[in-house]
Amino acid sequence: MNTLKYKGFIGSVNFSEEDGIFFGKIEGINGMVNFEGESVKELTEAFHEAVNDYLIYCEEEGIQPHKSYSGALNIRLTPEIHSRVAVLAQQAGISINAFIKQALEKQIATML
Structure with a gap:
């Protein structure tokens, strides 16, 4: 776009x-x-x-110009990706949520 x-x-x-x-x-x-x-x-x-x-x-x-976000995000993955993320998160000793958060933070940092 x-x-x-x-x-x-x-x-x-x-x-x-x-x-x-x-x-x-x-x-x-x-x-x-x-x-x-x-x-x-x-x-x-x-x-x-x-x-x-x-x-x-x-x-x-007296309103905030930018839309506010809750911080909760529901994403849809294929079962295969979900399984791979779960294994990688477990190997890293973190939750799936923490794993996805870290992955998104890294991706965003490369785009800025």
Whole structure:
């Protein structure tokens, strides 16, 4: 998926061939904030304006701009992967949850 980034926010990028416009929404927030433009430049400017307006709204309403997450995550694995993770976690002397948490932390660190 193509995205835009501004002030720590991510905006999705889509194109409607029928309407001849680029459009998107701010991801990772509690709410729906859309933006659109007829060119990449217009879309980027509209995204920046949408983020700025959203931040003003959040400040006026006293709400947190970013979506909050509980920290609990339910993932689906194939039985084979689940079994391999269980064996590797046991060999490392940690729980499956700790093993998956460490794996995700390592993956995220390589992407930053």
